[in-house]
Amino acid sequence: MKVHEYQAKEILRRYGVPTPTGRVTDSPEEARQIAKDLGGRAVVKAQIHAGGRGKGGGVKLAKSPDEAFEAAKAIIGMQLVTHQTGPEGRKVKKVLVEAAADIAQELYLGITLDRAIGKPVLMASKFGGMEIEEVAHRDPTAILKEPFDAIAGLQPFQARKVAYALGLTGETHKKAVPFLLALAKAYVETDCSLAEINPLMITGSGDVVALDAKMNFDDNALFRHLDIKEYRDLDEEDPLEVEASKFNLNYIKLDGNVGCMVNGAGLAMSTMDIIQYAGGSPANFLDVGGGANEEQVRNAMRIILSDPNVKGVLINIFGGIMRCDIIASGVVKAVKEIGCTIPVVVRLEGTNVEEGKAILRDSGLAVIPADGMKDAAEKIIAAVAKGGN
Amino acid sequence: MASWLSTETKVVVQGLTGREGKFHALAGRDYGTQVVAGVTPGKGGSNVEGILVFNTVHEAVAETGANASLLFVPPPAAADGIMEAADAGVALIIAITEGIPVNDMIRVKAFLADRPNVRLVGPNCPGVIRPSAKVKLGIMPARIHRPGKVGIVSRSGTLTYEAVGQTTALGLGQSTCIGIGGDPVNGTNFIDCLQMFKDDPETEAIIMIGEIGGSAEEEAAAWIQANLKKPVASFIAGRTAPPGRRMGHAGAIISGGKGTATEKVAALRAAGVLVADSPALIGETLLKAIKG
Numbered sequence: 001m002k003v004h005e006y007q008a009k010e011i012l013r014r015y016g017v018p019t020p021t022g023r024v025t026d027s028p029e030e031a032r033q034i035a036k037d038l039g040g041r042a043v044v045k046a047q048i049h050a051g052g053r054g055k056g057g058g059v060k061l062a063k064s065p066d067e068a069f070e071a072a073k074a075i076i077g078m079q080l081v082t083h084q085t086g087p088e089g090r091k092v093k094k095v096l097v098e099a100a101a102d103i104a105q106e107l108y109l110g111i112t113l114d115r116a117i118g119k120p121v122l123m124a125s126k127f128g129g130m131e132i133e134e135v136a137h138r139d140p141t142a143i144l145k146e147p148f149d150a151i152a153g154l155q156p157f158q159a160r161k162v163a164y165a166l167g168l169t170g171e172t173h174k175k176a177v178p179f180l181l182a183l184a185k186a187y188v189e190t191d192c193s194l195a196e197i198n199p200l201m202i203t204g205s206g207d208v209v210a211l212d213a214k215m216n217f218d219d220n221a222l223f224r225h226l227d228i229k230e231y232r233d234l235d236e237e238d239p240l241e242v243e244a245s246k247f248n249l250n251y252i253k254l255d256g257n258v259g260c261m262v263n264g265a266g267l268a269m270s271t272m273d274i275i276q277y278a279g280g281s282p283a284n285f286l287d288v289g290g291g292a293n294e295e296q297v298r299n300a301m302r303i304i305l306s307d308p309n310v311k312g313v314l315i316n317i318f319g320g321i322m323r324c325d326i327i328a329s330g331v332v333k334a335v336k337e338i339g340c341t342i343p344v345v346v347r348l349e350g351t352n353v354e355e356g357k358a359i360l361r362d363s364g365l366a367v368i369p370a371d372g373m374k375d376a377a378e379k380i381i382a383a384v385a386k387g388g389n
Numbered sequence: 390m391a392s393w394l395s396t397e398t399k400v401v402v403q404g405l406t407g408r409e410g411k412f413h414a415l416a417g418r419d420y421g422t423q424v425v426a427g428v429t430p431g432k433g434g435s436n437v438e439g440i441l442v443f444n445t446v447h448e449a450v451a452e453t454g455a456n457a458s459l460l461f462v463p464p465p466a467a468a469d470g471i472m473e474a475a476d477a478g479v480a481l482i483i484a485i486t487e488g489i490p491v492n493d494m495i496r497v498k499a500f501l502a503d504r505p506n507v508r509l510v511g512p513n514c515p516g517v518i519r520p521s522a523k524v525k526l527g528i529m530p531a532r533i534h535r536p537g538k539v540g541i542v543s544r545s546g547t548l549t550y551e552a553v554g555q556t557t558a559l560g561l562g563q564s565t566c567i568g569i570g571g572d573p574v575n576g577t578n579f580i581d582c583l584q585m586f587k588d589d590p591e592t593e594a595i596i597m598i599g600e601i602g603g604s605a606e607e608e609a610a611a612w613i614q615a616n617l618k619k620p621v622a623s624f625i626a627g628r629t630a631p632p633g634r635r636m637g638h639a640g641a642i643i644s645g646g647k648g649t650a651t652e653k654v655a656a657l658r659a660a661g662v663l664v665a666d667s668p669a670l671i672g673e674t675l676l677k678a679i680k681g
Contacts, residue, residue, distance in 0.1 A: 001455070009663045047562050057464065086575065095542070104602060112644075113491060113573060113574070115573045115602075115603040115604070115605075115640070116604055116608070118494075118498050120495075126420075132645070133645045133646055136645065137646075149499075150492055150495045150496070151495070152497060187629070191490055191492055191668075193491070215400065218492070218639075219635075219639075220488045220489060220490045220491070220639065221490035221492065221493075223465060223492070224463075224465070245535065250637045252631075252634050253634065255631075263547055264545060264546050264547030264548065264637075265545060265571055265600075265636055265637025265638040265641060266543070266545020266546065266547060266548035266549075266571070266598070266626045266637075266641075267545065267546075267547035267548045267550075267551060267602070267626075267636070267668075268552070268601055268636070268637060269545075269626040269627040269629075269630055269636050269637075270548055270626045270668035271599060271668075272627075272629045272630070273626060273627070273628045273629050273650075273667070273668065274667050274668055274669060275629075276628070276629045277392055277666060277667045282629060285634075285636055285637070287628070287637040290528070292410070292545070313559065314644070318547045318550045318551055318554070320515070320528060320529055320530040320546070320547065320550055321528070323516075339575050349550075349554065350533070350550065351530055352529055358438060369471060372669055373551070373668055373669045374669035374670075377669075
């Protein structure tokens, strides 16, 4: 799960990570007041779940409370387009108004899981403000990696080492060490999958401050962080994905025209792949899971069909635990209910396959049966092409 | 060393009294597996269709001689369940549970580091099956399997069934099939399985099914090139997956431009592995690999 910058900073402050002073608001009037409280000069930052906000015009420096008002007025309600939002952009609902900082140096810090060793790794670089992928691409040696033990936590000697490697000395080095320890503690204790401070600011007076903050959380651990779960912003997610999550369906919208419903994540990915291999383009990833019931299948079908780009649907089920007859009756109900007019190809294999096929055959619906994945993909692509004529 | 399963395998099912635990314990027993005990704290003394339930894994092991565990414990308590089984001396732990927090698995791995004789498979996996011994520790449909010569290892459940179905249709059958699971931190990796297949006299050819995310396939490719003479065919799922999105499995994510299918396919091909372009061609690709 992702959270907004202002939420990440709230969490980090609880762990003692210094951030600029500021408040979040959805009103330009209040933005003016916040800037006034901060002494006049302020930075107004759009709050959306995407990077690159500055380039898209979502971050503005205000030299006075009135300028903060104007900046907030321009940003709140705008459709902010960045390289991470896609061309349609994201509507900005809130801005974070923070004290304008005296930036002497910008660095990079990030913590994520190193899967190869099964431990968190602290990454640091002198190139703050740039995307870490870009830094890695240009010069992999510019990124320092310090893996640490998640149970023992990041140790002071490791923090000292990283701070020295960043070129920090004297008082600034002394401030960087507790910053790093606090960040690592926050990462482990809140079950983050990513905690990124980019840029990490060194101020003119040598303070160490999180100028920006990004935190992603392990969805599987949210059950023990109900406060963080509250931070979920449904407006930042695709409406169809939100709808699917209500029924415990794993759905990700893509931009093709062949909808697919599959059981199992690996098979669902492969179904997308085989659609493309056969010359088509998948409209979504959808894993109905191992033990879906008729209700889930019906809703899965409804969600796939509510994407206007979808011109055909491929249902690919290899039933192990999942029974083919349950899939078949869910599909029949959904199609009858919605009045589906586009071609539907069904490939059923596994438990109760004959019963499933019989339900489809006897339904009177124009569902196209297929044998095997290849046959299914070719049939749906042919049917979509024909429908397009 | 041969397959991790044999006719000597005696299974304790952790979470036997739950819906899934019961269903798959009985399906395993029907297949021929010795399901000797169940564990559900607080339900010790009861029984599920003749399978005795104990409060602790230690008791179950002491009373029945169980040497393998099949775990269906819900995510918040699953890591605890794995550690309990390891502490009780269970040598093979198959964790089916999906949705265990990454930090819990990191803790499990540290706990297991002191117990080198314990093998954990999973979590978030379909389990392990050996058709020739009629032993099934998992949730895979038994009837699609046939005793035979192909070892299959995969990060995905239903995609494994696809490969099983194809090798059965081609008359090759399977020696041992292992689902290592779709989580980013797991107990058994591809190389562990490839090593076992290398030493297993029953296994004459290997199918390895990977997916996007991480670098386990690349590491396996290097190992295959250096160590393995048996023919290997592979398939990598997720060529069309968009970056930055978790494709169902917690581990199936392309992040920072890393973990793409293209990189994995290239690494495997460079190691001499035949990689199927389509999931429908896994069996045929293996036939080509066998013929050399």
